[in-house]
Amino acid sequence: MKSSEELAIGELAERFGLETHVLRHWESMGLLAPARRAGGQRAYGRGDLERVALILMGKEAGFTLGELRVLLSAADPMDHRDLLRHHVQELERRISRALAAKELVEHALACPHSFAECEHAREQIAGRIPEILEK
Incomplete structure (x- = not known):
């Protein structure tokens, strides 16, 4: 062009x-x-x-x-360092979650057991079940 x-x-x-x-x-x-x-x-x-x-x-x-x-x-995006820093923190959280998900899938691929029999899977599942809140 x-x-x-x-x-x-x-x-x-x-x-x-x-x-x-x-x-x-x-x-x-x-x-x-x-x-x-x-x-x-x-x-x-x-x-x-x-x-x-x-x-x-x-x-x-x-x-x-x-x-x-x-x-x-902005004339210079660096004028918004707080926004950029916050975004880096959010990216780090997302990367951490993605790595944990990748490890879980890799474990599932390598594990000879079903989810019901795999201790690692059972721990992961139990960790996702919220506790009952006291009233």
């Missing part, structure tokens, strides 16, 4: 494998602000392509659209 070229919303959506309503939603949330052609049609330039790529990267990293709006509205 040459720097002077502009894309219509359908072209941009197709390029990223998105539906056009996604781009409109991002625009309504303040994440995108495309230029307008005569007649009001959206015109996306190189900066918009980079912005969409950045939004997708942020979503892959687990940020919500609201968090991305905050981060991308």
Whole structure:
């Protein structure tokens, strides 16, 4: 894409494998602000392509659209270190849960016993049953 070229919303959506309503939603949330052609049609330039790529990267990293709006509205995303630190903590919690799930599945694959007979599985199941709360 040459720097002077502009894309219509359908072209941009197709390029990223998105539906056009996604781009409109991002625009309504303040994440995108495309230029307008005569007649009001959206015109996306190189900066918009980079912005969409950045939004997708942020979503892959687990940020919500609201968090991305905050981060991308700042001149420097590092102005929001608290948000970034909180997100790192949340990612660490998710990684921990994913690793525990992976270990459970790996154990199930290697264990010759059924869930009813496997002591490890029985411990995991018992650990998920909530205690009765005293009234």
